[in-house]
Structure formats: C-alpha cells, structure tokens
Amino acid sequence: MSSVQTIPETLAWAKVPLSVxxxxxxxxxxxxxxxxxxxxxxxxxxxYTLGQIGGLRIAAKNLAGPEDEARVLEILNYYGDRFGAFEIL
Incomplete structure (x- = not known):
C-alpha cells in the first residue's frame, strides 16, 4: 500500500476502465x-488492454483549507489501494 502525499496535477492508471x-x-x-x-x-x-482514458487532470488551486486537500488525497489513496499505484504524468 502506497500513499500519495501531494495532489498531482495529472495522473493515470494502467488498464483501468473508463467507469473507474x-x-x-x-x-x-x-x-x-x-x-x-x-x-x-x-x-x-x-x-484492447489499454484503458479508454489517458488520465485525469486535477485542478485543486481553490481549496478552502487543509481539510479539503486531505480529502482529495484520501480519495486518491482509496483508489490507489484498489487499482494499484497511478503514474503521475
């Protein structure tokens, strides 16, 4: 289990479906x-083995405070635990 400590601007998982x-x-x-x-x-x-999406771009510049940043990191870590480490692009 690895966890991300800062919010990446762009990221991608290998072979993760569009729905995820x-x-x-x-x-x-x-x-x-x-x-x-x-x-x-x-x-x-x-x-066919590639995902249908190239990745996600996250803009988190207007967060209200550290609680919001922690929530974003919690979400990314949750999915990282389930689908493996993502690549920061």
Whole structure:
C-alpha cells in the first residue's frame, strides 16, 4: 500500500476502465474547489488492454483549507489501494 502525499496535477492508471475514471472524477468533484478533466487516450494504435482514458487532470488551486486537500488525497489513496499505484504524468 502506497500513499500519495501531494495532489498531482495529472495522473493515470494502467488498464483501468473508463467507469473507474468517471467514478474517481465524480468523487473528486465533490470537494469544493476541485475541477477534474478526463484526458483522452493518446496511443496511436488501438489496444484492447489499454484503458479508454489517458488520465485525469486535477485542478485543486481553490481549496478552502487543509481539510479539503486531505480529502482529495484520501480519495486518491482509496483508489490507489484498489487499482494499484497511478503514474503521475
């Protein structure tokens, strides 16, 4: 189990389905001051084993305080525990 200590600007999991990315984005958007963008897959060739999403872009510059930052990190660590470490892009 690894945990992220700072909020990454962009991240991606290998071989995680679109539905998981959407769920992560929905949870992050519940934190006031957080905006999330789903990034398109950039591979020039179709590969069924690749995820349908290239990653997430997280803008968390307008957080109200350390509690909100802690909540974002808690969400990212929760999904990291379930789907493995993500790559910071």
């Amino acid at each position: 990315y959407r769920e992560v984005a929905a949870h992050l958007r519940q934190v006031p001051g957080v905006e999330v963008e789903l990034l398109p897959q950039t591979s020039p060739q179709f590969d």
